[in-house]
Amino acid sequence: MSTTQPAADPGPFSRFEFLVAWRYLRARRRDRFVSVIAGLTLTGIALGVAALIVVTSVMNGFNSEIVSKLLGLNGHFSAYPIEARFTDYEQSASEIQGVDGVIAAIPYVEGQALASGAKADATGVIVRGMSLASVEKLKLLHDGAILGHWDGWDEGNGVAIGRRLAEKLKVNIGDPVTLLSPDPGNLGAGNRPRTRSFPVQIIFDLGMTEFDSFYLYLPMQPAQDYLDMFDRVVKPGASVPAVDAPEQEREAAYDRIYRATAVEVFITDPNALDQMRLRIGQQIERPLILSDWRQQHQNFFDALQTQGSVMFVILSMIVVVAAFNIISSLIMLVKDKGTDIAVLRTMGATRGSIMRIFGIAGVAIGVGGTLLGLALGLVIAANAEPIRAFLSGLLGVTIFPPEVFFLSSLPSRTNPSEVAAIVAVAMGLSFLATLYPAWRAAQYDPVEALRYE
Structure with missing residues (x-):
C-alpha cells in the first residue's frame, strides 16, 4: 500500500515567493492601475534619493570651494598688533615664518576706497598692498592673472584688479583707475580726500565673486603711501617745519616709518588652530592678536551649515512621502x-509565506527606486556644472548667479559616506513601509475571502 508523501516545505524566501511577488508587480490588463501606482512610487523614491545626493554633493563642493578660495588668499590666522603700531611687521613675519608648522607669513596693508574708470561710475573696493614676494606665496592670486604679468611689481606703480571689477569699471591693461579714499580725521580740517590714479597692470580671475569684484592690489609701499600707513619722524639734525611751510619742505624734514595692517599666517594643518595659536604665542616675543579663519567667517559658515541641514531635511520628505506611497500601493495590491491570497492559503501557503511575498514586492519597489536614484544622482552630481551651463543657455536665465552664490561655477563633491547613509535611509524606510501591508495580507481568512466568489 503506497502513501503519498507531503510536499517538502520550500522554506522562507524561496523561489516560489519571489516568482509570485514578481507576478504581482507586473502590469497586466486587469491590475494595470496597481502597477502604475507602484511605478510612480518607485519614481518618487528615485527622485528623492537623486535630489538628496545632488544637493549634498553641491553643498559639499560649495563649502570646499569657498574654504579653498578663502584660505588661498586669506591666512588661517591674521596677526594684529597690540598697543604699539605695527612698524616691525617684517621682523614679526620673519619670526612667525620660523615657527614649526607655519607655511608662510605675509604682511599686508589694507583699506577701503572708491574706484572709478574713465567711462564708469565709482564703486567701492578693498585696497590691499603686498610685495611681490608675498604675492608669489599666494599661488591662487599669482597664477590667477589672465592679463598682464607680475614682473616688476615692486618697482612699478600699477594695480591688479579682478576680471569682474575690470568689467564694472570698463578698464583694460594700461587704463587708469582713480582711487578716492576720504580720511575722516583730515576732512574736518578742510583737507580734500586722497585721490590718486594708477594704471592697470594685471587683471586676475580667481573664480570667486567677492575677490574678483571688490579687491584691488597695490605694491606694498605705494599702498602704504596712499593709505597713510606710515609715521613721520623728524630727520636727525632737522628742525620741525612751520605749519604754513610748503609741502615739499615739510616732507623733506621727515622720515617715513612704514607700518602694516596685519600679517597673514598660513599653517600646514588648518584644523590645528588652537595648537598653532599657542605655539606662535609662546615663540614670538611681539604681542599679537591671532584671529583665525573660523572666527572671521563664523557667521558665514554657520549660515551655510544651517542651509545645508534644512535642505537635507526638506528633501528627505520626498523619500518619506514615497515610502508612504509604498504603503498605499501595497494595500491596494493586497x-x-x-x-x-485565499487560494494560496488553501493550497498550503503559510501566513509567513504570504507576508514575505508582499514584503518582497514592497522592498523590490524601494530597492529599485533607491538604486535608480543612486545612479541618477551620481551622474547629475558628477556633471553639475555642464548641466547648469546647458540649462542656463537653453532657458536664457542665469542659474546660480555668481553675484549671489559667490562662485563663478557650480562645484560638486560627492562624499561616499553621505551617499551610503542616504541609500541606507531610503532602503530602511522602504522596508518599514512594507511591514504593515504585508502583515495585513497575512491576516486574510481564506474562508471569508472565497465566500462570495
Missing part, C-alpha cells in the same frame, strides 16, 4: 489580490 485588496486586489484577496482571492489569490
